[in-house]
Amino acid sequence: AQKITQTQPGMFVQEKEAVTLDCTYDTSDQSYGLFWYKQPSSGEMIFLIYQGSYDEQNATEGRYSLNFQKARKSANLVISASQLGDSAMYFCAMREPVSGSARQLTFGSGTQLTVLP
Amino acid sequence: DTGVSQDPRHKITKRGQNVTFRCDPISEHNRLYWYRQTLGQGPEFLTYFQNEAQLEKSRLLSDRFSAERPKGSFSTLEIQRTEQGDSAMYLCASILGTGGNEQFFGPGTRLTVL
Numbered sequence: 001a002q003k004i005t006q007t008q009p010g011m012f013v014q015e016k017e018a019v020t021l022d023c024t025y026d027t028s029d030q031s032y033g034l035f036w037y038k039q040p041s042s043g044e045m046i047f048l049i050y051q052g053s054y055d056e057q058n059a060t061e062g063r064y065s066l067n068f069q070k071a072r073k074s075a076n077l078v079i080s081a082s083q084l085g086d087s088a089m090y091f092c093a094m095r096e097p098v099s100g101s102a103r104q105l106t107f108g109s110g111t112q113l114t115v116l117p
Numbered sequence: 118d119t120g121v122s123q124d125p126r127h128k129i130t131k132r133g134q135n136v137t138f139r140c141d142p143i144s145e146h147n148r149l150y151w152y153r154q155t156l157g158q159g160p161e162f163l164t165y166f167q168n169e170a171q172l173e174k175s176r177l178l179s180d181r182f183s184a185e186r187p188k189g190s191f192s193t194l195e196i197q198r199t200e201q202g203d204s205a206m207y208l209c210a211s212i213l214g215t216g217g218n219e220q221f222f223g224p225g226t227r228l229t230v231l
Contacts (some may be wrong), residue, residue, distance in 0.1 A: 005224075042224065043225045044223070045208065045221070045222035047221070050218045050219065052218075095218075104162040104173075105210075107157055107159025107160050110157075
């Protein structure tokens with residue numbers, strides 16, 4: 001079963017408008033972390049925002065906010081006031097306490113966002 | 118530049134050749150990760166180092182793959198007898214183990230096996 005599901009392969013948004021990128025996750029752990037990364041065409045993964053499973057408030061970082069609904073196991077990314085430079089691939093990822101010590105990230109398949117002028 | 122660096126950025130090789138990639142993490146970061154990203158997919162975990170010790174390996178890391186971090190600083194990932202299916206972006210990430218949540222990623226090495 002997929003641990004991270006991003007159901008939107010591609011999204012379009014008009015410049016200056018807000019957009020929501022969907023992410024659902026699957027875990028049986030109580031302690032976990034959720035991340036969003038941006039990957040422009042250059043390839044580098046850029047960290048955007050983090051939400052811990054015990055955090056009661058939704059995380060915000062500038063124009064990015066994470067709509068965390070624990071019971072529904074969803075962690076949607078909201079980008080407000082979209083800019084042309086926001087056009088990129090966006091990945092949702094989860095870090096769980098696993099049996100080993102690695103605590104690596106598990107990524108979804110991504111959403112390609114295109115901001116239209 | 119104090120971020121994670123990777124070398125080379127691009128590598129084209131013929132099937133059957135060996136290749137080696139290098140990752141230089143952020144200097145004080147003791148944890149280092151290698152991921153592989155194929156076209157249209159998210160990165161997948163390959164292996165993890167804490168200091169010089171390789172503590173975890175994914176089942177994706179076949180016997181043809183080997184990774185080292187000899188002095189707990191830079192790391193190398195070697196692929197022997199490359200196959201066309203090895204064509205991918207290889208990403209390195211580092212994190213300070215005692216705190217922080219964000220894994221800092223390098224720019225990646227894009228491997229093409231002809």
